[in-house]
Amino acid sequence: MKSTQFIASRHYSTALIGFGPANLGLLIAAWRRGDLKELARDGIIIIEQATEPGGGSLGDYKITANSLASVFLECIDDKRLGDLFAELKDKPEVQLLRKESTSAPFLATVGKILRDMAHVVIAAVARHYDITVLTSAEARDIQQDGNHYAISFRYNGKDHYVQAKSAFVNCGGIQSFSPADYAPLAGQVLSSDRLLRMPAEELQPLLNAYPHPRIAVIGSSHSAVSAIIRLSELISDRDAEIAIYGRSPLRLFFESAAAARRADYQFNDEDDVCPLSGRVNRFSGLRYASHQAAVSILREGRLGPHSPAVTVNISPSPLTSASSAPAFDIGIIATGFSAKGPPGPERNSHADGRVRDNNGRVYQGLYSFGLGSGLTPSFKIGGEKSFRGKLDGVWLYINDIGDAVLDSYIKDHSLEKVAEGFPQ
Known part of the structure:
Protein backbone atom coordinates (compact mmCIF):
# COMPACT_ATOMS: atom_id res chain seq x y z
CA MET A 1 0.00 0.00 0.00
CA GLN A 175 -23.53 0.35 22.86
CA SER A 176 -22.82 1.93 26.22
CA PHE A 177 -24.97 1.65 29.32
CA SER A 178 -24.65 1.77 33.09
CA PRO A 179 -24.98 -1.73 34.61
CA ALA A 180 -26.48 -0.11 37.73
CA ASP A 181 -29.45 1.10 35.68
CA TYR A 182 -30.21 -2.48 34.69
CA ALA A 183 -29.58 -4.16 38.06
CA PRO A 184 -33.32 -4.83 38.68
CA LEU A 185 -33.60 -6.53 35.27
CA ALA A 186 -31.27 -9.52 35.59
CA GLY A 187 -28.31 -10.97 37.43
CA GLN A 188 -26.18 -10.76 34.27
CA VAL A 189 -26.50 -7.95 31.73
CA LEU A 190 -24.63 -7.48 28.45
CA SER A 191 -25.07 -5.60 25.19
CA SER A 192 -26.35 -7.27 22.05
CA ASP A 193 -23.15 -6.05 20.38
CA ARG A 194 -21.04 -8.08 22.79
CA LEU A 195 -23.34 -11.09 22.50
CA LEU A 196 -23.11 -11.10 18.70
CA ARG A 197 -19.31 -11.00 18.82
CA MET A 198 -18.76 -13.62 21.53
CA PRO A 199 -17.33 -16.96 20.33
CA ALA A 200 -19.61 -19.91 21.02
CA GLU A 201 -17.10 -21.41 23.44
CA GLU A 202 -17.32 -18.25 25.55
CA LEU A 203 -21.08 -17.76 25.30
CA GLN A 204 -22.17 -21.36 25.85
CA PRO A 205 -20.91 -21.63 29.48
CA LEU A 206 -22.77 -18.40 30.32
CA LEU A 207 -26.02 -19.92 29.06
CA ASN A 208 -25.34 -23.33 30.63
CA ALA A 209 -25.09 -21.74 34.08
CA TYR A 210 -28.91 -21.72 34.19
CA PRO A 211 -31.01 -24.92 33.92
CA HIS A 212 -33.84 -23.21 31.98
CA PRO A 213 -32.57 -19.68 31.31
CA ARG A 214 -34.97 -16.75 31.35
CA ILE A 215 -33.65 -13.97 29.14
CA ALA A 216 -34.94 -10.44 28.56
CA VAL A 217 -34.04 -8.59 25.36
CA ILE A 218 -34.56 -4.82 25.55
CA GLY A 219 -35.25 -3.56 22.02
CA SER A 220 -37.09 -4.85 18.96
CA SER A 221 -34.84 -3.91 16.03
CA HIS A 222 -32.39 -5.92 13.92
CA SER A 223 -29.76 -6.34 16.66
CA ALA A 224 -32.43 -7.58 19.10
CA VAL A 225 -33.72 -10.25 16.70
CA SER A 226 -30.16 -11.20 15.71
CA ALA A 227 -29.43 -11.76 19.40
CA ILE A 228 -32.48 -14.03 19.67
CA ILE A 229 -31.33 -16.02 16.62
CA ARG A 230 -27.92 -16.55 18.22
CA LEU A 231 -29.41 -17.53 21.57
CA SER A 232 -31.81 -19.96 19.93
CA GLU A 233 -28.93 -21.62 18.08
CA LEU A 234 -27.14 -22.29 21.38
CA ILE A 235 -30.10 -23.09 23.65
CA SER A 236 -31.92 -26.34 22.82
CA ASP A 237 -34.50 -26.11 25.60
CA ARG A 238 -38.22 -25.66 25.08
CA ASP A 239 -38.56 -24.65 28.74
CA ALA A 240 -36.20 -21.71 28.35
CA GLU A 241 -37.78 -18.27 27.87
CA ILE A 242 -36.80 -15.19 25.89
CA ALA A 243 -38.91 -12.06 26.35
CA ILE A 244 -38.62 -9.10 23.96
CA TYR A 245 -39.42 -5.68 25.42
CA GLY A 246 -39.66 -2.90 22.83
CA ARG A 247 -41.34 0.41 22.08
CA SER A 248 -42.68 -0.75 18.72
CA PRO A 249 -43.77 -4.11 17.26
CA LEU A 250 -41.44 -6.20 15.14
CA ARG A 251 -41.44 -4.41 11.79
CA LEU A 252 -40.94 -6.41 8.60
CA PHE A 253 -39.29 -5.35 5.34
CA PHE A 254 -40.92 -6.05 1.97
CA GLU A 255 -39.73 -5.20 -1.54
CA SER A 256 -43.16 -3.77 -2.37
CA ALA A 257 -46.58 -3.03 -0.94
CA ALA A 258 -47.97 -5.86 -3.07
CA ALA A 259 -45.53 -8.32 -1.50
CA ALA A 260 -46.52 -7.14 1.98
CA ARG A 261 -50.19 -7.61 1.19
CA ARG A 262 -49.58 -11.11 -0.15
CA ALA A 263 -48.01 -11.94 3.21
CA ASP A 264 -51.04 -10.43 5.04
CA TYR A 265 -48.72 -7.89 6.67
CA GLN A 266 -50.48 -4.84 8.07
CA PHE A 267 -48.85 -1.50 7.21
CA ASN A 268 -49.71 2.12 6.52
CA ASP A 269 -49.44 3.14 2.84
CA GLU A 270 -48.66 6.75 3.77
CA ASP A 271 -46.15 6.23 6.60
CA ASP A 272 -44.49 2.86 6.00
CA VAL A 273 -43.72 2.93 2.26
CA CYS A 274 -40.57 4.62 0.91
CA PRO A 275 -41.66 7.07 -1.81
CA LEU A 276 -38.45 6.56 -3.84
CA SER A 277 -38.21 2.76 -3.83
CA GLY A 278 -41.76 1.64 -3.02
CA ARG A 279 -40.36 -0.67 -0.34
CA VAL A 280 -42.26 -1.26 2.89
CA ASN A 281 -40.27 -0.39 6.04
CA ARG A 282 -37.19 0.19 3.91
CA PHE A 283 -35.00 1.31 6.81
CA SER A 284 -36.82 0.00 9.89
CA GLY A 285 -37.91 -3.42 8.63
CA LEU A 286 -36.30 -6.73 9.52
CA ARG A 287 -34.76 -8.46 6.49
CA TYR A 288 -33.77 -11.99 5.47
CA ALA A 289 -32.72 -14.10 8.50
CA SER A 290 -34.16 -11.57 10.95
CA HIS A 291 -37.37 -11.32 8.89
CA GLN A 292 -37.80 -15.10 8.92
CA ALA A 293 -37.08 -15.23 12.65
CA ALA A 294 -39.65 -12.51 13.37
CA VAL A 295 -42.30 -14.33 11.35
CA SER A 296 -41.59 -17.52 13.34
CA ILE A 297 -41.84 -15.62 16.61
CA LEU A 298 -45.14 -14.02 15.65
CA ARG A 299 -46.67 -17.26 14.30
CA GLU A 300 -45.13 -20.01 16.43
CA GLY A 301 -43.83 -18.22 19.53
CA ARG A 302 -40.36 -19.65 18.99
CA LEU A 303 -37.76 -20.06 16.22
CA GLY A 304 -37.74 -23.86 16.10
CA PRO A 305 -39.40 -26.87 17.71
CA HIS A 306 -36.67 -27.28 20.32
CA SER A 307 -35.73 -23.61 20.84
CA PRO A 308 -36.82 -21.32 23.70
CA ALA A 309 -40.26 -19.74 23.79
CA VAL A 310 -40.22 -16.10 22.67
CA THR A 311 -42.76 -13.48 23.74
CA VAL A 312 -43.09 -9.89 22.53
CA ASN A 313 -44.02 -7.10 24.96
CA ILE A 314 -44.64 -3.57 23.65
CA SER A 315 -44.77 -0.54 25.96
CA PRO A 316 -43.64 3.12 26.09
CA SER A 317 -40.98 2.17 28.65
CA PRO A 318 -39.56 -1.28 27.84
CA LEU A 319 -37.02 -1.31 30.67
CA THR A 320 -39.64 -0.42 33.27
CA SER A 321 -41.93 -3.14 31.97
CA ALA A 322 -39.15 -5.72 31.95
CA SER A 323 -37.96 -4.74 35.43
CA SER A 324 -41.48 -5.14 36.85
CA ALA A 325 -41.47 -8.84 35.86
CA PRO A 326 -39.74 -11.47 38.03
CA ALA A 327 -35.99 -11.03 37.70
CA PHE A 328 -34.45 -12.59 34.60
CA ASP A 329 -31.25 -14.63 34.55
CA ILE A 330 -29.74 -12.66 31.66
CA GLY A 331 -30.54 -9.25 30.18
CA ILE A 332 -29.55 -8.30 26.62
CA ILE A 333 -29.52 -4.56 25.84
CA ALA A 334 -30.26 -3.96 22.15
CA THR A 335 -31.23 -0.30 22.15
CA GLY A 336 -29.03 0.97 19.33
CA PHE A 337 -25.63 2.57 18.96
Whole structure:
Protein backbone atom coordinates (compact mmCIF):
# COMPACT_ATOMS: atom_id res chain seq x y z
CA MET A 1 0.00 0.00 0.00
CA LYS A 2 1.58 3.26 -1.13
CA SER A 3 1.35 6.37 1.00
CA THR A 4 3.40 9.40 1.84
CA GLN A 5 5.59 9.36 4.92
CA PHE A 6 3.77 10.56 8.04
CA ILE A 7 4.91 14.00 9.18
CA ALA A 8 3.90 15.16 12.65
CA SER A 9 2.03 18.49 12.85
CA ARG A 10 1.41 18.56 9.11
CA HIS A 11 -1.60 20.36 7.59
CA TYR A 12 -3.89 18.25 5.39
CA SER A 13 -6.95 19.10 3.36
CA THR A 14 -8.87 16.10 4.64
CA ALA A 15 -8.68 13.76 7.61
CA LEU A 16 -10.57 10.48 7.50
CA ILE A 17 -10.78 9.45 11.14
CA GLY A 18 -11.68 5.80 11.12
CA PHE A 19 -11.60 3.85 7.87
CA GLY A 20 -14.30 1.25 8.10
CA PRO A 21 -17.26 0.91 5.72
CA ALA A 22 -18.42 4.54 6.08
CA ASN A 23 -15.22 6.41 5.16
CA LEU A 24 -14.30 3.71 2.63
CA GLY A 25 -17.68 4.35 1.01
CA LEU A 26 -16.98 8.08 1.00
CA LEU A 27 -13.67 7.60 -0.81
CA ILE A 28 -15.28 5.26 -3.36
CA ALA A 29 -18.08 7.76 -3.98
CA ALA A 30 -15.51 10.56 -4.38
CA TRP A 31 -13.62 8.46 -6.94
CA ARG A 32 -16.81 7.72 -8.84
CA ARG A 33 -17.92 11.38 -8.84
CA GLY A 34 -14.53 12.90 -9.62
CA ASP A 35 -14.39 14.76 -6.28
CA LEU A 36 -11.02 13.44 -5.09
CA LYS A 37 -9.11 16.46 -6.34
CA GLU A 38 -10.89 18.69 -3.82
CA LEU A 39 -10.49 16.22 -0.94
CA ALA A 40 -6.78 15.73 -1.67
CA ARG A 41 -5.76 19.32 -2.53
CA ASP A 42 -3.24 19.40 0.35
CA GLY A 43 -3.26 15.69 1.06
CA ILE A 44 -5.50 13.16 2.81
CA ILE A 45 -4.66 11.42 6.07
CA ILE A 46 -6.36 8.24 7.23
CA ILE A 47 -6.25 7.47 10.96
CA GLU A 48 -7.53 3.93 11.59
CA GLN A 49 -7.45 2.04 14.88
CA ALA A 50 -7.51 -1.45 13.35
CA THR A 51 -4.47 -3.16 11.88
CA GLU A 52 -6.13 -3.14 8.45
CA PRO A 53 -8.42 -0.49 6.95
CA GLY A 54 -11.80 -1.06 5.37
CA GLY A 55 -13.71 -3.69 7.29
CA GLY A 56 -14.19 -2.00 10.63
CA SER A 57 -15.42 -4.56 13.17
CA LEU A 58 -17.67 -6.49 10.76
CA GLY A 59 -15.42 -9.53 10.85
CA ASP A 60 -16.03 -9.96 14.59
CA TYR A 61 -19.76 -10.66 14.28
CA LYS A 62 -21.07 -14.24 14.25
CA ILE A 63 -24.20 -13.41 12.21
CA THR A 64 -25.30 -12.83 8.63
CA ALA A 65 -25.70 -9.42 7.03
CA ASN A 66 -28.95 -7.49 6.77
CA SER A 67 -28.58 -7.41 2.96
CA LEU A 68 -28.30 -9.94 0.15
CA ALA A 69 -24.90 -10.91 -1.26
CA SER A 70 -25.88 -9.26 -4.55
CA VAL A 71 -26.05 -5.88 -2.79
CA PHE A 72 -22.37 -6.05 -1.84
CA LEU A 73 -21.45 -6.97 -5.40
CA GLU A 74 -23.08 -3.83 -6.83
CA CYS A 75 -20.10 -1.65 -5.97
CA ILE A 76 -17.48 -4.12 -7.25
CA ASP A 77 -19.40 -4.41 -10.53
CA ASP A 78 -20.31 -0.70 -10.80
CA LYS A 79 -19.44 0.34 -14.36
CA ARG A 80 -19.13 3.94 -13.21
CA LEU A 81 -15.95 2.88 -11.36
CA GLY A 82 -14.33 1.50 -14.50
CA ASP A 83 -11.92 -1.34 -13.74
CA LEU A 84 -11.14 -0.10 -10.21
CA PHE A 85 -12.04 -3.44 -8.62
CA ALA A 86 -11.11 -5.72 -11.53
CA GLU A 87 -8.44 -7.52 -9.49
CA LEU A 88 -10.99 -8.49 -6.83
CA LYS A 89 -13.45 -10.27 -9.11
CA ASP A 90 -11.61 -13.61 -8.90
CA LYS A 91 -11.17 -13.48 -5.11
CA PRO A 92 -12.70 -16.53 -3.35
CA GLU A 93 -14.92 -14.34 -1.16
CA VAL A 94 -16.29 -12.45 -4.17
CA GLN A 95 -16.91 -15.70 -6.04
CA LEU A 96 -18.76 -16.99 -2.97
CA LEU A 97 -21.03 -13.94 -3.04
CA ARG A 98 -21.78 -14.53 -6.71
CA LYS A 99 -22.60 -18.17 -6.04
CA GLU A 100 -24.92 -17.25 -3.17
CA SER A 101 -26.15 -13.89 -4.48
CA THR A 102 -29.73 -14.41 -3.29
CA SER A 103 -28.67 -15.18 0.30
CA ALA A 104 -27.44 -12.93 3.09
CA PRO A 105 -23.68 -13.48 3.55
CA PHE A 106 -21.89 -13.74 6.86
CA LEU A 107 -20.54 -10.40 8.07
CA ALA A 108 -17.06 -11.93 8.41
CA THR A 109 -17.06 -12.50 4.63
CA VAL A 110 -18.26 -8.95 4.00
CA GLY A 111 -15.53 -7.60 6.29
CA LYS A 112 -12.82 -9.45 4.36
CA ILE A 113 -14.10 -8.12 1.03
CA LEU A 114 -14.23 -4.55 2.37
CA ARG A 115 -10.63 -4.82 3.56
CA ASP A 116 -9.59 -5.96 0.07
CA MET A 117 -11.56 -3.07 -1.44
CA ALA A 118 -9.85 -0.61 0.90
CA HIS A 119 -6.37 -1.75 -0.19
CA VAL A 120 -7.35 -1.33 -3.85
CA VAL A 121 -8.93 2.11 -3.35
CA ILE A 122 -6.07 3.49 -1.26
CA ALA A 123 -3.48 2.24 -3.76
CA ALA A 124 -5.47 3.79 -6.63
CA VAL A 125 -5.77 7.13 -4.85
CA ALA A 126 -2.06 7.08 -3.98
CA ARG A 127 -1.17 6.81 -7.68
CA HIS A 128 -2.71 10.22 -8.29
CA TYR A 129 -2.81 12.06 -4.97
CA ASP A 130 -0.97 12.55 -1.70
CA ILE A 131 -2.42 10.16 0.90
CA THR A 132 -1.07 9.13 4.30
CA VAL A 133 -2.37 5.91 5.86
CA LEU A 134 -1.87 5.19 9.56
CA THR A 135 -3.19 1.92 10.98
CA SER A 136 -3.12 0.87 14.65
CA ALA A 137 -3.60 4.59 15.33
CA GLU A 138 -6.15 5.76 17.88
CA ALA A 139 -7.70 9.21 17.50
CA ARG A 140 -7.95 10.86 20.92
CA ASP A 141 -9.37 14.32 20.33
CA ILE A 142 -10.43 16.82 17.68
CA GLN A 143 -10.62 20.56 18.31
CA GLN A 144 -11.19 23.70 16.26
CA ASP A 145 -7.97 25.55 15.53
CA GLY A 146 -8.71 28.68 13.52
CA ASN A 147 -10.16 27.50 10.23
CA HIS A 148 -8.71 24.00 10.65
CA TYR A 149 -9.30 21.05 12.96
CA ALA A 150 -6.53 19.92 15.28
CA ILE A 151 -6.50 16.14 15.61
CA SER A 152 -4.51 14.35 18.30
CA PHE A 153 -3.91 10.61 18.18
CA ARG A 154 -1.74 7.81 19.51
CA TYR A 155 0.53 6.07 17.00
CA ASN A 156 3.56 3.79 17.51
CA GLY A 157 3.39 4.37 21.25
CA LYS A 158 3.60 8.15 20.95
CA ASP A 159 1.19 11.07 20.91
CA HIS A 160 0.93 12.94 17.59
CA TYR A 161 -0.92 15.93 16.21
CA VAL A 162 -2.00 17.01 12.73
CA GLN A 163 -4.33 19.65 11.30
CA ALA A 164 -6.94 19.25 8.59
CA LYS A 165 -9.23 21.66 6.79
CA SER A 166 -12.04 19.09 6.89
CA ALA A 167 -12.53 15.95 8.94
CA PHE A 168 -14.83 12.97 8.37
CA VAL A 169 -15.20 11.20 11.71
CA ASN A 170 -16.55 7.65 11.40
CA CYS A 171 -15.05 5.43 14.09
CA GLY A 172 -17.91 2.95 14.37
CA GLY A 173 -20.61 2.66 16.99
CA ILE A 174 -20.77 1.67 20.63
CA GLN A 175 -23.53 0.35 22.86
CA SER A 176 -22.82 1.93 26.22
CA PHE A 177 -24.97 1.65 29.32
CA SER A 178 -24.65 1.77 33.09
CA PRO A 179 -24.98 -1.73 34.61
CA ALA A 180 -26.48 -0.11 37.73
CA ASP A 181 -29.45 1.10 35.68
CA TYR A 182 -30.21 -2.48 34.69
CA ALA A 183 -29.58 -4.16 38.06
CA PRO A 184 -33.32 -4.83 38.68
CA LEU A 185 -33.60 -6.53 35.27
CA ALA A 186 -31.27 -9.52 35.59
CA GLY A 187 -28.31 -10.97 37.43
CA GLN A 188 -26.18 -10.76 34.27
CA VAL A 189 -26.50 -7.95 31.73
CA LEU A 190 -24.63 -7.48 28.45
CA SER A 191 -25.07 -5.60 25.19
CA SER A 192 -26.35 -7.27 22.05
CA ASP A 193 -23.15 -6.05 20.38
CA ARG A 194 -21.04 -8.08 22.79
CA LEU A 195 -23.34 -11.09 22.50
CA LEU A 196 -23.11 -11.10 18.70
CA ARG A 197 -19.31 -11.00 18.82
CA MET A 198 -18.76 -13.62 21.53
CA PRO A 199 -17.33 -16.96 20.33
CA ALA A 200 -19.61 -19.91 21.02
CA GLU A 201 -17.10 -21.41 23.44
CA GLU A 202 -17.32 -18.25 25.55
CA LEU A 203 -21.08 -17.76 25.30
CA GLN A 204 -22.17 -21.36 25.85
CA PRO A 205 -20.91 -21.63 29.48
CA LEU A 206 -22.77 -18.40 30.32
CA LEU A 207 -26.02 -19.92 29.06
CA ASN A 208 -25.34 -23.33 30.63
CA ALA A 209 -25.09 -21.74 34.08
CA TYR A 210 -28.91 -21.72 34.19
CA PRO A 211 -31.01 -24.92 33.92
CA HIS A 212 -33.84 -23.21 31.98
CA PRO A 213 -32.57 -19.68 31.31
CA ARG A 214 -34.97 -16.75 31.35
CA ILE A 215 -33.65 -13.97 29.14
CA ALA A 216 -34.94 -10.44 28.56
CA VAL A 217 -34.04 -8.59 25.36
CA ILE A 218 -34.56 -4.82 25.55
CA GLY A 219 -35.25 -3.56 22.02
CA SER A 220 -37.09 -4.85 18.96
CA SER A 221 -34.84 -3.91 16.03
CA HIS A 222 -32.39 -5.92 13.92
CA SER A 223 -29.76 -6.34 16.66
CA ALA A 224 -32.43 -7.58 19.10
CA VAL A 225 -33.72 -10.25 16.70
CA SER A 226 -30.16 -11.20 15.71
CA ALA A 227 -29.43 -11.76 19.40
CA ILE A 228 -32.48 -14.03 19.67
CA ILE A 229 -31.33 -16.02 16.62
CA ARG A 230 -27.92 -16.55 18.22
CA LEU A 231 -29.41 -17.53 21.57
CA SER A 232 -31.81 -19.96 19.93
CA GLU A 233 -28.93 -21.62 18.08
CA LEU A 234 -27.14 -22.29 21.38
CA ILE A 235 -30.10 -23.09 23.65
CA SER A 236 -31.92 -26.34 22.82
CA ASP A 237 -34.50 -26.11 25.60
CA ARG A 238 -38.22 -25.66 25.08
CA ASP A 239 -38.56 -24.65 28.74
CA ALA A 240 -36.20 -21.71 28.35
CA GLU A 241 -37.78 -18.27 27.87
CA ILE A 242 -36.80 -15.19 25.89
CA ALA A 243 -38.91 -12.06 26.35
CA ILE A 244 -38.62 -9.10 23.96
CA TYR A 245 -39.42 -5.68 25.42
CA GLY A 246 -39.66 -2.90 22.83
CA ARG A 247 -41.34 0.41 22.08
CA SER A 248 -42.68 -0.75 18.72
CA PRO A 249 -43.77 -4.11 17.26
CA LEU A 250 -41.44 -6.20 15.14
CA ARG A 251 -41.44 -4.41 11.79
CA LEU A 252 -40.94 -6.41 8.60
CA PHE A 253 -39.29 -5.35 5.34
CA PHE A 254 -40.92 -6.05 1.97
CA GLU A 255 -39.73 -5.20 -1.54
CA SER A 256 -43.16 -3.77 -2.37
CA ALA A 257 -46.58 -3.03 -0.94
CA ALA A 258 -47.97 -5.86 -3.07
CA ALA A 259 -45.53 -8.32 -1.50
CA ALA A 260 -46.52 -7.14 1.98
CA ARG A 261 -50.19 -7.61 1.19
CA ARG A 262 -49.58 -11.11 -0.15
CA ALA A 263 -48.01 -11.94 3.21
CA ASP A 264 -51.04 -10.43 5.04
CA TYR A 265 -48.72 -7.89 6.67
CA GLN A 266 -50.48 -4.84 8.07
CA PHE A 267 -48.85 -1.50 7.21
CA ASN A 268 -49.71 2.12 6.52
CA ASP A 269 -49.44 3.14 2.84
CA GLU A 270 -48.66 6.75 3.77
CA ASP A 271 -46.15 6.23 6.60
CA ASP A 272 -44.49 2.86 6.00
CA VAL A 273 -43.72 2.93 2.26
CA CYS A 274 -40.57 4.62 0.91
CA PRO A 275 -41.66 7.07 -1.81
CA LEU A 276 -38.45 6.56 -3.84
CA SER A 277 -38.21 2.76 -3.83
CA GLY A 278 -41.76 1.64 -3.02
CA ARG A 279 -40.36 -0.67 -0.34
CA VAL A 280 -42.26 -1.26 2.89
CA ASN A 281 -40.27 -0.39 6.04
CA ARG A 282 -37.19 0.19 3.91
CA PHE A 283 -35.00 1.31 6.81
CA SER A 284 -36.82 0.00 9.89
CA GLY A 285 -37.91 -3.42 8.63
CA LEU A 286 -36.30 -6.73 9.52
CA ARG A 287 -34.76 -8.46 6.49
CA TYR A 288 -33.77 -11.99 5.47
CA ALA A 289 -32.72 -14.10 8.50
CA SER A 290 -34.16 -11.57 10.95
CA HIS A 291 -37.37 -11.32 8.89
CA GLN A 292 -37.80 -15.10 8.92
CA ALA A 293 -37.08 -15.23 12.65
CA ALA A 294 -39.65 -12.51 13.37
CA VAL A 295 -42.30 -14.33 11.35
CA SER A 296 -41.59 -17.52 13.34
CA ILE A 297 -41.84 -15.62 16.61
CA LEU A 298 -45.14 -14.02 15.65
CA ARG A 299 -46.67 -17.26 14.30
CA GLU A 300 -45.13 -20.01 16.43
CA GLY A 301 -43.83 -18.22 19.53
CA ARG A 302 -40.36 -19.65 18.99
CA LEU A 303 -37.76 -20.06 16.22
CA GLY A 304 -37.74 -23.86 16.10
CA PRO A 305 -39.40 -26.87 17.71
CA HIS A 306 -36.67 -27.28 20.32
CA SER A 307 -35.73 -23.61 20.84
CA PRO A 308 -36.82 -21.32 23.70
CA ALA A 309 -40.26 -19.74 23.79
CA VAL A 310 -40.22 -16.10 22.67
CA THR A 311 -42.76 -13.48 23.74
CA VAL A 312 -43.09 -9.89 22.53
CA ASN A 313 -44.02 -7.10 24.96
CA ILE A 314 -44.64 -3.57 23.65
CA SER A 315 -44.77 -0.54 25.96
CA PRO A 316 -43.64 3.12 26.09
CA SER A 317 -40.98 2.17 28.65
CA PRO A 318 -39.56 -1.28 27.84
CA LEU A 319 -37.02 -1.31 30.67
CA THR A 320 -39.64 -0.42 33.27
CA SER A 321 -41.93 -3.14 31.97
CA ALA A 322 -39.15 -5.72 31.95
CA SER A 323 -37.96 -4.74 35.43
CA SER A 324 -41.48 -5.14 36.85
CA ALA A 325 -41.47 -8.84 35.86
CA PRO A 326 -39.74 -11.47 38.03
CA ALA A 327 -35.99 -11.03 37.70
CA PHE A 328 -34.45 -12.59 34.60
CA ASP A 329 -31.25 -14.63 34.55
CA ILE A 330 -29.74 -12.66 31.66
CA GLY A 331 -30.54 -9.25 30.18
CA ILE A 332 -29.55 -8.30 26.62
CA ILE A 333 -29.52 -4.56 25.84
CA ALA A 334 -30.26 -3.96 22.15
CA THR A 335 -31.23 -0.30 22.15
CA GLY A 336 -29.03 0.97 19.33
CA PHE A 337 -25.63 2.57 18.96
CA SER A 338 -24.03 5.92 19.62
CA ALA A 339 -21.00 7.13 17.67
CA LYS A 340 -17.58 6.15 18.99
CA GLY A 341 -14.52 8.35 18.85
CA PRO A 342 -14.00 12.13 18.88
CA PRO A 343 -15.77 14.53 19.11
CA GLY A 344 -17.98 12.21 21.20
CA PRO A 345 -21.36 10.51 21.12
CA GLU A 346 -23.35 13.75 21.42
CA ARG A 347 -22.79 14.81 17.82
CA ASN A 348 -25.79 14.94 15.50
CA SER A 349 -25.34 14.90 11.73
CA HIS A 350 -28.93 15.03 10.39
CA ALA A 351 -29.41 14.07 6.73
CA ASP A 352 -26.45 15.98 5.28
CA GLY A 353 -23.59 14.50 7.33
CA ARG A 354 -22.65 17.87 8.87
CA VAL A 355 -21.81 17.67 12.57
CA ARG A 356 -23.90 19.91 14.82
CA ASP A 357 -23.61 20.81 18.46
CA ASN A 358 -26.40 20.22 20.97
CA ASN A 359 -28.04 23.49 19.88
CA GLY A 360 -28.13 22.46 16.24
CA ARG A 361 -25.31 24.74 15.08
CA VAL A 362 -23.21 23.41 12.19
CA TYR A 363 -19.45 22.96 12.52
CA GLN A 364 -18.10 23.93 9.11
CA GLY A 365 -15.89 21.20 7.66
CA LEU A 366 -16.74 18.49 10.21
CA TYR A 367 -18.77 15.49 9.04
CA SER A 368 -19.98 12.21 10.50
CA PHE A 369 -22.33 9.66 8.97
CA GLY A 370 -21.28 6.21 10.16
CA LEU A 371 -22.85 3.84 12.66
CA GLY A 372 -24.51 5.74 15.51
CA SER A 373 -23.79 9.19 14.06
CA GLY A 374 -27.40 10.34 13.90
CA LEU A 375 -27.74 10.46 10.11
CA THR A 376 -31.41 10.69 9.16
CA PRO A 377 -33.35 10.08 5.93
CA SER A 378 -33.82 12.88 3.42
CA PHE A 379 -35.73 13.51 0.20
CA LYS A 380 -32.70 12.39 -1.79
CA ILE A 381 -32.01 9.24 0.25
CA GLY A 382 -35.65 8.32 0.74
CA GLY A 383 -37.11 6.10 3.42
CA GLU A 384 -40.46 5.68 5.16
CA LYS A 385 -41.97 8.54 7.20
CA SER A 386 -42.40 6.31 10.22
CA PHE A 387 -38.66 5.63 10.49
CA ARG A 388 -37.22 7.26 13.63
CA GLY A 389 -33.84 5.59 13.83
CA LYS A 390 -30.36 6.30 12.50
CA LEU A 391 -29.23 5.29 9.03
CA ASP A 392 -26.43 2.82 8.55
CA GLY A 393 -25.52 0.14 6.03
CA VAL A 394 -22.62 -0.65 3.71
CA TRP A 395 -24.64 -0.13 0.51
CA LEU A 396 -25.93 3.22 1.75
CA TYR A 397 -22.42 4.41 2.66
CA ILE A 398 -21.11 3.67 -0.82
CA ASN A 399 -24.11 5.04 -2.70
CA ASP A 400 -26.80 7.36 -1.34
CA ILE A 401 -25.09 8.51 1.85
CA GLY A 402 -21.70 9.00 0.19
CA ASP A 403 -23.32 11.23 -2.42
CA ALA A 404 -25.31 13.22 0.15
CA VAL A 405 -22.25 13.90 2.32
CA LEU A 406 -20.08 14.82 -0.65
CA ASP A 407 -22.79 17.24 -1.82
CA SER A 408 -22.53 18.92 1.59
CA TYR A 409 -18.74 19.00 1.40
CA ILE A 410 -18.66 20.51 -2.09
CA LYS A 411 -21.24 23.14 -1.12
CA ASP A 412 -19.32 24.01 2.07
CA HIS A 413 -16.05 24.18 0.15
CA SER A 414 -17.50 26.65 -2.34
CA LEU A 415 -18.61 28.87 0.56
CA GLU A 416 -15.28 28.83 2.39
CA LYS A 417 -14.36 32.34 1.34
CA VAL A 418 -17.40 33.86 3.02
CA ALA A 419 -17.74 31.44 5.96
CA GLU A 420 -15.60 32.60 8.85
CA GLY A 421 -15.79 31.33 12.41
CA PHE A 422 -16.98 28.11 13.99
CA PRO A 423 -19.69 27.08 14.42
CA GLN A 424 -22.10 29.04 12.22
